[in-house]
Amino acid sequence: MSKKDQSLSVEKQQEIMQKYDPESSVRELTGLLAKVVFFILLAFSIYQLYTTTIHPLPAQIHRSVHVGFGLVLIFLLFPASQKNRIKGKIAWYDVVLAVLGFCVGAYWPLFYEQIIMRAGDMSTLDFYIGILAVTLVLEATRRAVGLPITIIAALFLVYAYWGRQMPGFLIHRGVNLDSLVQSMFFTTEGILGTPIAVSSTFIFLFLLFGSFLVKTGVGQYFNDLAVTLAGKRTGGPAKVAIFSSALQGTISGSSVANVVTSGSFTIPMMKRLGYRREFAGGVEAAASTGGQLMPPIMGAAAFLMIEFIGIDYWSIAKAAAIPALLYFTGVWIMTHFEAKRTGLSGLSDAEMPNRKEVFKKIYLLLPIVAIVFYLSSGLSVMRAAIYGILTTILVGLMREEKFRKIYPIVFGVVAVGMGIYGSITGGFSVTTSLVSATIVTILVSYLFDGNFKDTIDALVDGARTALGVVAATAAAGIIVGVVTKTGLGLKLANSLVSLANGEILLTLFFTMLAAIILGMGSPTTANYIITSTIAAPALILLGIADLPAHMFVFYFGIVADITPPVALAAFAASGVASSEPIRTGVNAAKLAIAAFIIPYMFVLEPKLLMIDTTALELIWIVFTAVCGMLAIGAGLIGYWFRQLMWFERIIALAGGLTLIYPGGYSDIIGLSVFAVILGMQFLLKRDTLGVPVERGRKKAES
Template sequence: MNKKKRSAEAILKAESANIRRLRPYENYLVAMIAIAWALFQLSLASILLLDSTRERTIHLAFAIALLFLVMPCLKSSRKYLGFLSVTDRIPLMDYIFAASGAIAALYLALDYEGLAMRSGMPITRDIVSGTILVILLLEATRRIIGPALSVIAILFTCYAFLGPYMPDILAFKGVSLRKYLSNITLSTEGIYGIPLGVSSSIVYLFVLLGALLDKAGAGKFFTSLAISVLGRYKGGAAKAAVVASGATGLFSGSSIANIVTTGPFTIPLMKKIGYPPKKAAATEVASSTDGQLMPPIMGAAAFIIAEYVNVPYLEVVKAAAIPAFVSYFGLFCITHLEASKLGIKGLPREDTPDFFATLKNGLHYLIPLGVLLYELVILRHSPELAAFRAIMVLFLIIVYQEIRGAVLANKTIRSALISGVRIITSGLIQGSKNMMSVALACAAAGIIVGVVNMGIGGMISGIVEDLARGNIFLLLFITAMASLLIGMGLPTTATYIVMASLTAPIIVNVGQIYGFAIPIMAAHLFCFYFGILADDTPPVGLAAYAASAIADSEPIPTGIQGFLYDIRTSVIAFLFVFNPDLILHNISSWPHALLIFGMALVGMSSFECFAQGWCMTRNKWYDIPFFLAAAFILFHPGAIASLFNLDPAMKYYLFPLGFLFYGAVILLQKTRKKDL
């Protein structure tokens, strides 16, 4: 048990990048670098004009330098290797790595004109700098997100060099060291590619907004508000966990950060009203993992999807909206059904905060989110400008909050201003620390994308297509399994980048061959969804380890239970591939969108009754066909219309049939329940 707790605590520390206990002057150094990074990113969105290449190099330089200063080489002490796991100071080796990595990352900007003049013909200095950058980037990535991404990047790199010596089916003409480094480190085709560009221009500001909201107390506010509304109902603590995690997911974009924010409040309450520790932790895991589905941040992948698919960011938000809300509604249904099976009631009145008092005390936290949505949806400003203005408003709100608290507590305005500055400074530092994993994952994934673009992408795509034997269902299954396996050791964003680069175009092409009009957006979201599900997939499932530490449950059973709860998310991913209406593809009518949304909600409710084996009472075998038929009709009416050779335009007239099936089984179970 102690070993398990130590492992989970290490995950929580790694998430907040607080592995090392630094000396005072080292704390100041780390704080200065983190704040400088935050100010640089804020200036990019306001007053600083810089070309995208230089912007990406500086972004990466900050991430590498900060990482080597706060993360030891090994997180646990090893015999004869204690110098690699120093946590009470920054060793000289890591100072050297931080400086070397930052300079190597900046090299493209420092010699920009010279490199442009000798494009494709790097000199010795270019090769040495590029080699140092690749090595230190992979080491930095290994330190913060584990070895998986670095190993995959190394395997792709080895394949690029050893291609001519591979068996015929895997043979590739290969590349030279100069060609490799020219693409990977000296151009925007590799490390400095689209993922890092999105990280530097957009993602940082959204992550910073989330960190500032968290430091200001927004996470606790959303949790308390959810408990005040839902706490007294059946399984209320679990329902509150779902709503709180969904609200926190609006600005968090990280499953583990979501668990750390809401879990300490919701998991003990779930256990108090009767949820077993495993199910309490699994509920938090499933709801926090799905926080990455919630626009606008979506685990940073939303912005990369927009770049890859070449659509405005709001199109990604539009496509992700219905699946995200339906997925959360499905988990809400699960909590209700679990409470019914276990006979769990709501929280006692004394444990539920007053709604109006809670809302009054935290209403100001909604203002920055309102500004963000107003800027994005009404004014149609760019995501970076919208996030910047929301952050500026949040700065004012934090200061107001502290002044208001000081007045109520009869303290001085000066102390309130100092407190406000401390919260803002703490948020800037935490935002930079939270961004390290995203920036480094995007840069390291750029190595893989760069190698794929050297010519092996088509060959890998051909191999994957051959494995699927042209069967779109088998292709989707292979993509899903590969995403789950790769995602066990990678952050969601990196998993999405790797899988989307390899399989998203194939999904679209194979679909066309067999008569399925699969939008490219659906293919990219499919890869993204299964990358998210890897967060609670055993045996790794980092989110499960984090939640189990709070719930005092076993991490592997917790991960399995969380994964079972998340089956609904995988079902949605398959469904919107074959029914693009669920992502509002080519749909702009509000009534039409609301009809699809309503049908999907009822369909999800029916599916969960089947999956949980319970509705009004325990299911009988003859209930199952009704639940499945209702769910399928409501999720994909076009398939039913095609089956009966109906006009496709008539498909939405079938929704009463889905309601009829669902209503019939409910009435059947009500009758059976009365007879018990």
């Protein structure tokens, strides 16, 4: 079957993205307007690279310009309503809003010294610019991100102003309008606060890194590699989806984008093989959502954790590694059992790509290996991102046959030459030599007719991808600013702990519900900011360390993408699979059951996050957790080595939960139950239990 038959058309993918992902609902511009927007996007990326690497600006100026670029581009690209979207045209009022956005972004650079000298004493112009900034940020967020976070931010502003009228524990003395406007735009605790600071540095650079990865063709290579490694296994296409989506998570910060790009390839394969539509969509939604839990990028929220918790990035990525692997192990196990239960095999030889050709392109994974190396070697996050981008450009150029012989010579000569010079003078480190060799090699390739257009396109695409993040983090800054101004975070934390009567499991449960509800319909960065500000303090009050507490709310904010009734990733998957949305969401949530369990594990046993543990302890914890996942997967699917009777499913579920709960006694009980249920699979014959052998592919299709 051809690739065209196996995957969705680009038009269909775009239609689904626009329906379920507000960040994709952009105007289709042509002619002069398209060129103007193109050059503004390019200028945005060049400005970011220049100010974060060569000439840093004062924080307020840099963040204000970052927001200004975002506002201008959002009003030019995102229509006020999809119903009013006219191809190739921009409404006059959107041009006015874009000009006002430019004024907001330029205000701090133009009047920086005067604002600083006034020391919080606003002028009349300051006041109106501040109100304009808040209004434009809310409208830009509505257009580029969606209503949920916009409504939450607006409600927080209402709460700050009308504090005296609030009921019960929510009451506070209120914040007058002048003070509210001043804190929202003329301090670093509102729109220009920590969220936009992270967006304007770490996140933007890593979005550029992802954009350059896409230009190298690594996205398609992920699919080819996944098919090569997992395609012929039992239920192969489902495992291809898991493998591919886990890799796609390194270059995408959106569950919906993951679902559509990877799912347009994997879901048709799963359906053709015999998987039910809702199950096929559920597999892709669960796997694509899990991509945001997978280091090194983790949906960009890991970079926010750096600022919120105050630890280095590598500690966060290292802590996230084992929970992410357990998550994908759980999804893999359940899809395997479903395939065995319904008698689904893997792909045929004719449907498999040429293994030799696929492995010849293994060099396309070098940028990901490189970024992990850079981050683990002690480099700053921004420098690691820049080096990652340079590595990606170099790898992308290696696709050109005419440059493959030039590269080793140029790179080797420059690297060795600088290395020798540096060892003699002490002026260069090994890293500096390698980076310089990379830059020289790239420049040489461009001089010899290299594909410079791909680099420009990657800069433009990266800036376009960042627009939703700019809006979301600016709006989230409003929320954080109100929480800081009113002390709401501590009040909500105390109320959650009081509601749970100080019981840690109940507090975790209520925090989970809060994180899922607040995360519904919000992008990764926004839902983490909201949940870490409102929900995480409740766990910290009970003595839970910062990292497990923040990872807990981060996980459940992500899980909101596949938790009905508002499950955007599952709904996008249903659009690709032509399935019923709620049932697809239920299947996705069932497959992602690990994501509902693992956070409890690492809060109760932080060793799972590699905190204060030894290698042997970690191996034991992972072993018991995987055994628990096996038992829970068998219980939920109803199949292991044969189909399970109802009482076996209950025993398997109970044993699995006991294994997953950390503790010596629970592990002993769980392993005993695990051994019993495993023994029953072989000792009790299927004929004795009256269980049919397999339903087969025809039954699955029906």
